Amino acid sequence: MLKPLQNIKLIIFGLLTLSAGVTSAQTKYNPADLFPAISLLPQGNVYRTATGEPGPAYWQNKADYVIDVALDDKTKVISGTATITYTNNSPKALSALWLQLEQNVFKKNSRGIESKLFLYKDSTSETPDGGYQIENIRLAGKNENIRYHIYDTRMQLELAEPLASGQSISFSIRYKYNFPVNYKNADFLVNRTDILPTKNGEIYAVAQWYPRLCVLDDVEGWNTLPYLGNGEFYLEYGNFEVNITVPSGMIVESSGDLLNPGEVLTPIQLKRWQQAKQSETPVQIRTAAEVTDAKSRPAKPFCTWKFKLDNARDFAWTASRSFIWEAESFTIAGGKRVMGSSVFPVESDKAKSWKRSSAYVKFTLQHFSEQWFPYPYNKAVNVASNLDGMEYPGMVFCAAKDTGNMYWAVVNHELGHTWFPMVVGSNERKYAWMDEGFNMFIDMIATKKFNKGEFIGYAEIDSPLDSLFTEKLLPIVTRPDALPGNQVYPLQYQKVAYALGLLRNHILGIERFDTAFRKYIRDWAYKHPTPWDFFRSMDSSVGEDLTWFWKSMFLNNYRLDQKITKVENAAGKQPRITIENINKAAMPLVVDLTYADGSAEHREFPVEIWEYTGSYTFSGNKKAAVSKVEVDAGKVYPDVDRGNNIYEAGK
Template sequence: MKKISLLAISAIVSFSAFAQSKYSNTEAFAPFFYPSAGNEYRSASGEPGPKYWQNRADYNITSKLDTTNHTVTAKVEIMYTNNSPDNLKFLWLQTDQNIYRKDSRATATTTAAGGRWANASFTDGDVITSMSVEEGGKKYTPKYNTADTRTQVWLSNALKSSGGRLKLTIEYSFKVPEYGSDRMGRLNTKNGWIYEIAQWFPRMAVYDDVQGWNLLPYLGQGEFYLEYGDINFNVTAPANMIIVGSGELLNPAECFTAEEAKRYAESKNSDKTVMIRSADEIGKGGISAKKGTTTWRFKIQNARDVAWGASRAFVLDGAKINLPSGKKSLALSAYPVESISNNGWQRSTEMVKGAIEFYSKALFEFPYPAATNVAGIVGGMEYPGIVFCSYKSTGTDLWGVTDHEFGHTWFPMIVGSNERKYAWMDEGFNTYINDLSTANFHNGEFKEQSFFGDPTNQQMVRMVFNDKMDVLLTEPDVIQQRNLGVAAYLKPSLMLHALRNTVLGEKRFDAAFREYINRWAFKHPTPWDFFRTMENVGGEDLSWFWRGWVFNNWKIDQAVQSVKYKDGIPANGATITIENLQQMPMPVTVLVKENNGTQQTITLPVEIWQRGSTYHFDVSTTNPISEVTIDPDKKMYDWDRSNNTWTGK
């Protein structure tokens, strides 16, 4: 999901000094951090256990877009496999279009101020016209009940554990909302409507070893938790429209004209952007002149969702994505002429290619045959192999939203954490990797001195760590709207930077972070799986770190308390006393300068705070000390930097 403007939501806390420490060493370093031991499903080391399981959902979807009435009519066949150790008497589906009903929970809980997820108008949601279950050669119509954005289907016979399979077929339709909670919708341009279609078919809710059925309703701010499988889908629409979708287009020769199909093929082998359908060609032949309807067919494997875009207004271009294994993927961009400007959407494909090539090399190889960026009404939203970004974006903003949405390929499309509960595990982790990608793209072309990421910016620190900020371990729909940009995006990103830069170091952090992705690729990790992996691979007990950053809203405030010479003589050395004034412990780096220009750096581990809030250490000196500074490289997000430095004056 698109990053939220933090300037708009910041609540700056007034400056104050802390004379007395609030630190408790017994609370910070309390034992028994983990609520339970590892088990056969999830290892104590953070790996999937020997009996780890997850259910599977494969989909075949046939759909039709009615551009007169702005409706989608479809049939979905769900092949559901129960790999759990439990027999299932009923199934739960996510019917997300019901969020747009006037009587939905989301409508009832939207604040009076409205906001990004408020609906301007309403639809009838998912209108189900038929449903059937087929198992063991027998077919029947099940009883089912819809409760807001969840639909329960009762089975005649329980679906057997450890591999039981059935086919659930649903015929349904819905009206495409003009503004779909900034995750889907339609935009009217001078050359026609742009449709961005998502959350568009009933999808299986996740049944897991942690909670059984995961049934939090879709309210808007919380995102998604989905099963993996192979998805085949087709969309029939007027023949003069271009459709782009998740995965691989299976029939380009049937969809494009011969010339456009040729350019489409050329783009798959070109490192430079190839124009498949130019702005000048819209309405002047080519696909614009086609009559009747065309059915576009797509396929994606091992994915948790699919989405698509459709318009007769699309400019379409593409280029080759080079992957570390030697495989290739395809970067595509679909956008209206209104999006062409200085550093506008004509650079989108270049950005898609750059982001995905970087993440594939640094983290885990991009798993899909295509990556498509669609310009439309949605500000920024991610789906497997396709993202929706604002048609107004240009320059730094276009890079930022494109990079962020495709960064979500790794969190949560590859690492399938529960977004409905833990926004910090997808938005925050993604924000962190975006920093790395931005520094890399064209040697930092769009890298700017970040107001929010700079540890020396006291305004930022006071915003992130103020007492009214929601802690990271807060469900997204519970987080105050004004706090979402910090609690879901910025603070968890700062947490990972702090873990890398001041606790584990680059080598240990990078190895542990990559191992977490590899262990949980296409699986469902919990926060505990992440904690255990980072500790076991990184080689540290980090319970004190998670307590401060994730479970509490603790602050960092390290101060130099005093400098005393032994026997009052500088040549005999000095004892320096430092203090931890706030609740969060962190390692300490101290720079000591003597008045003759000699200086030394002392690095102290976090364990210095295990017995209390003050720590004394000796330094060898030959001359009077002119300055003692904590965190001289300014890596720490320190609440009060005014007490970081002692001077001989």
């Protein structure tokens, strides 16, 4: 309880300062919106703490896969059996399981086609029918079928008995599908699985090629959003054993470690492969001259390539008769040795293109491992393909045609996805910005480090900064499939990278930000964070309530406009400058004063000056008239109207 005298003092102080809290009629700024007393983030609990860390009761289910698959390159059919062991670590028994069938987006009546999100470039072209053909689903080791229902790109399995907490179930799915041969028709706007024709054979980029478990989590239960094309993936972690049978003339690479090199390589290739596992310089396992030499492959009809990958959320592979195969090994932070592998056709064997693949792979993995978190797999494969760029654990598909800066940018970016979302397993189907934007942010740092800034990276295609804050732009948190196509890159990639760079370089500082960001990665490695977990983690680590930043930049499309509204400028007196925040966003205030005698003064004010008011007045340090006042002369903050940022005496 306050004493009466203290009450009187507070009332007088309030009357004297009341005008400071009044904003002009033209302003859109509301301090209470960005600096609320009640947190906009959900309360912490035993699963996800208020400090942004996994809680003591955090749980996550597991899906292990043993897959035997074959590619018929004449009919373009993939067929096989996936045996899945699913472990229920949730606190509740499960009466049904949900799986993803992304290949069903190629069916004529798929939701992706009919919603016009998964479109052909030529909308008049006929849609070929594709998708999975499920032959049967049976309990492993038993001759018992499991009843299932397919709803577009999702499949529900009915369990005869509930799967209790802590228990596992194994079942096998026999399936096949026609590989979507997009290049013979009008290309899909989204091509995450595709075939590239080359003069020495087709290159198969094989992804979304097996039924995959949906994620069951403590936030939304079963995550069963349909695959429509733009939104990517949300997957459980587990172990993979994959056996791939192809014609022996094909070279196969994949996410996992090759277990039977002696069975699928010629003696000379085996020797080179073993050499590459120890060599610090690239080794040609199969040279350009050998691509057309039948002796460069084993003399038998088919080869079965066997791979293994542990603690990963997905698995992809590639196959082609046209591959040049180059590999080397190198150490990353912590001393682990990683094998970098590149496969590409002779058409891509160019000095400013795929000849530099090994160097780009090596730098990217070493840099990100040292800067953020160690690379988790034993190898990384870069595949030349018909895809502009797509990422999977231990393997990326990059455009065979790319050269120069764009080739660097794509390789660096796709490998950067190892950290987001392969290690930090966010929900890409809903929050694409948590992998694309975060990845582009770390890419920008890496690009500046590579070869003394040889490349500019994705700056080559960046939109102007002003376009990231137009009124028509949707909030960053918008679901990917709800975004207009022309907003996907500037919003989910560029604006997120810009915002994190702003936070790192100008608001928190590099050391403070990097320490917090590393902790977020460590805490959520191989787990499933939400946006709220990220916001809380950063707030807690840096010791700041950044609600004003998250709300302005991520949760809304708020715009910043800091305006000089008044300069009291008399000779022999300290100048008084009034700045008004006239739009919805807030940022720290930076002002440069130039005095009439030519001297200069630089002032910086924290964001808290806007906590109770939209108008702020301060005095210059010198008793002299000013000739110029400028807000944010370095153009650090995203002010949408710089025409009101400058005052010049006499103008």
